[in-house]
Amino acid sequence: MLEVFVRRLLSLAPMLFVVSLVAFFLQVLMGGNAAYALAGMSATPEEIRYIEHQEHLNEPAFIRYWYWLDGVLHGNLGISYATQRPVASEIAHYFPVTASLTIAALVLIVIIGVPIGILQGMRAGSTVDKGLLGFVSVAISAPGFWVATMLVFLLAVKVKMFPALGYVPIQQSPVQWASHIFLPALTLSLGGFGIIARFLRTGIVGVSQEDFVRALHARGLSPRRIAYKHVLKNASLSTITILGLNIGYLLSGAVIVEQIFTLPGMGTYALTSIQSRDSPAVQGVILVTALVIMLVNVFTDMTYSYLNPKVRLA
Numbered sequence: 001m002l003e004v005f006v007r008r009l010l011s012l013a014p015m016l017f018v019v020s021l022v023a024f025f026l027q028v029l030m031g032g033n034a035a036y037a038l039a040g041m042s043a044t045p046e047e048i049r050y051i052e053h054q055e056h057l058n059e060p061a062f063i064r065y066w067y068w069l070d071g072v073l074h075g076n077l078g079i080s081y082a083t084q085r086p087v088a089s090e091i092a093h094y095f096p097v098t099a100s101l102t103i104a105a106l107v108l109i110v111i112i113g114v115p116i117g118i119l120q121g122m123r124a125g126s127t128v129d130k131g132l133l134g135f136v137s138v139a140i141s142a143p144g145f146w147v148a149t150m151l152v153f154l155l156a157v158k159v160k161m162f163p164a165l166g167y168v169p170i171q172q173s174p175v176q177w178a179s180h181i182f183l184p185a186l187t188l189s190l191g192g193f194g195i196i197a198r199f200l201r202t203g204i205v206g207v208s209q210e211d212f213v214r215a216l217h218a219r220g221l222s223p224r225r226i227a228y229k230h231v232l233k234n235a236s237l238s239t240i241t242i243l244g245l246n247i248g249y250l251l252s253g254a255v256i257v258e259q260i261f262t263l264p265g266m267g268t269y270a271l272t273s274i275q276s277r278d279s280p281a282v283q284g285v286i287l288v289t290a291l292v293i294m295l296v297n298v299f300t301d302m303t304y305s306y307l308n309p310k311v312r313l314a
Helices: 002-010 012-030 034-039 045-054 061-073 087-122 127-141 144-158 174-208 211-218 223-260 266-275 279-307
Strands: none
Touching: 002 012, 002 279, 012 061, 012 279, 087 127, 087 174, 087 223, 087 266, 087 279, 127 174, 144 174, 144 223, 174 223, 211 223, 223 266, 223 279, 266 279
């Protein structure tokens, strides 16, 4: 298992190389003179030439890419044009907010989606199943900005259960963090728990029709034991893969959610960087986000392989 894990990690290198190419050459396509962004529009021609020489901006694109990649491999993501601070330190500042939002949304997906999926699967075709199927369909198709607006209006403005805006770090106050992160996490998790519920329901219905399940019924085992020990166990294995794939969906959805609830996370940082044409910051966000998603996928595959010995990862 350890050998497979190491091999999977090494297989990320070509994908990260491709991502780095895309991230860097987006800057080339954006155009503009980075020296002016670093020195300011009032810089003298001598200052501009000096910065171009120092930052290798007067070199061909692939030469600049090599210098940039060498810096990335040494942990240097460049200097932000907007703040004049290292991009790595800025990402380290913003990333915990997005990570906490994503983890909270993932927890809500499990807490809400798994019980709904189990209830639907165990009572497939019943009135309860049909009613929950309608609820799940609405959850998947509802626009995130509309859901956020309704949640803020109902739970923050009318009932005043949760704050509408802002963020408190968990290390400062876990209670305040939970109250501030709940509405954004619920908004972000809406489509995710709907997908998990639908996928789990389909898995339970499918496994229930397998020959080994009919054989267990024929042997006289209790329906409850068959359902929870055999059917649910086999149906839930593939749900792990869906949870892993949800990480990418949550990270992309965090851009909108963070804007709505004014959370100082990676989504807000990325959008601000794009608007200000801050190329190093955009490149850093793309690289870090891609790396996180790839690592989560590797961890998900390894977890699935561990829980299901029949699967052997190549």
